[in-house]
Amino acid sequence: MRTNPRTLISVVVFVFIGIVLFSILLATSSRFFYVLARVDQDEVGVKFRSGKIYEIVGPGVYSDIGLYVELKRVSSQAVPFSVKDEEIITSDKQRIGLEVSGTFTRPNLAEKDVLLANWARYNALYLEDNVALNRVSDLAKQAMKVCIGQRKFDDAIIGTARDELRTCIDEELSSLAANFGLSVENVVVPNVVLSPDVQIALDSIVQSRLATEKAAQDKLKADAEAAAEQARQEGEIRVQQSRFQEETRQQTILAQLEQEKLLAQKAVIEATKANELLAAQQDLAINKALAAAAAERAKVDLARETALAELYSRYPSYIQYQIALANASALKATDKVIFTLEGMAPTLVLPGPGIVPTVETGAPSEQPAP
Numbered sequence: 001m002r003t004n005p006r007t008l009i010s011v012v013v014f015v016f017i018g019i020v021l022f023s024i025l026l027a028t029s030s031r032f033f034y035v036l037a038r039v040d041q042d043e044v045g046v047k048f049r050s051g052k053i054y055e056i057v058g059p060g061v062y063s064d065i066g067l068y069v070e071l072k073r074v075s076s077q078a079v080p081f082s083v084k085d086e087e088i089i090t091s092d093k094q095r096i097g098l099e100v101s102g103t104f105t106r107p108n109l110a111e112k113d114v115l116l117a118n119w120a121r122y123n124a125l126y127l128e129d130n131v132a133l134n135r136v137s138d139l140a141k142q143a144m145k146v147c148i149g150q151r152k153f154d155d156a157i158i159g160t161a162r163d164e165l166r167t168c169i170d171e172e173l174s175s176l177a178a179n180f181g182l183s184v185e186n187v188v189v190p191n192v193v194l195s196p197d198v199q200i201a202l203d204s205i206v207q208s209r210l211a212t213e214k215a216a217q218d219k220l221k222a223d224a225e226a227a228a229e230q231a232r233q234e235g236e237i238r239v240q241q242s243r244f245q246e247e248t249r250q251q252t253i254l255a256q257l258e259q260e261k262l263l264a265q266k267a268v269i270e271a272t273k274a275n276e277l278l279a280a281q282q283d284l285a286i287n288k289a290l291a292a293a294a295a296e297r298a299k300v301d302l303a304r305e306t307a308l309a310e311l312y313s314r315y316p317s318y319i320q321y322q323i324a325l326a327n328a329s330a331l332k333a334t335d336k337v338i339f340t341l342e343g344m345a346p347t348l349v350l351p352g353p354g355i356v357p358t359v360e361t362g363a364p365s366e367q368p369a370p
Helices: 005-029 109-127 129-149 153-157 161-178 196-314 316-330
Strands: 033-039 043-049 052-057 060-065 069-075 079-089 095-105 183-194
Touching (some): 033 043, 043 060, 043 109, 052 109, 079 183
Antiparallel strands (some): 033 060, 043 052, 043 069, 079 095, 095 183
């Protein structure tokens, strides 16, 4: 079966026209509708109708049909930036370089009023990272010049001045970026760039300052050592004074105790003496009473003797009677009496076997009956 050439040409033309019409329809369809357009979690969706913003939406999937409808996405991710400027002049005419880093973010869904107010002028900043980076870099350089220009060299790079400089740049850059609806965060000053001449001069200043600080530290150390030695000596003196005071206190206590002991002994002695005096007085009173009693007894005894003496003086024969009684009472039955002439010595004869005669002085014995 043969194909008609004209028919084949007609088919080819029809297909070509169809492709052209489909391409035209495809090219113009994005202006009239969009289907299942997705807005991610880190994006904000800006809906347009007839070239005007009519709604700002958060993450989700959206569709729309109309005249010149469109959905544009604004990233809410933080965009990092780093800017270096090697030609900054301080207020005391010193040249330094500075590097500043940080991040910036575009308006999010909570700041849709900022998007609406600034979209017409700054939509390129919201849609293109390169444009936003260039603008933030320019603003950072301006902030760096402002903060460095109002400070002296030492106030910009030495010690805690670096933190103050960073704070100044952060505040200045945030203020400038806010005019464009951008937020700047995490600003740091990681590096200060110095020219060789300035670096040499700074090293000399640093060495001099270190020497000065070392001298000050040495002085402080010497003062501290002197103070420590003085404190040690004062401590030793205080210890000695404390020891002397303690010894004095102990001696005072001992003296007081000794005095109290002596007082107690004195009291005991006085009490003993008082007791002895009382005892002596009592003994004296007793002795006096005994003497009086003895005198009375003596008077009684003497009364009898006095009476006898008076009797003997008045009656001498009574004395002889008493002598006889005494002699009689003095002789016993066993006594021997020898009578001799006056002036002669008696001869003692001891009785015993074979010795005769024996004179019996006792009562006459009974004679045996004849």
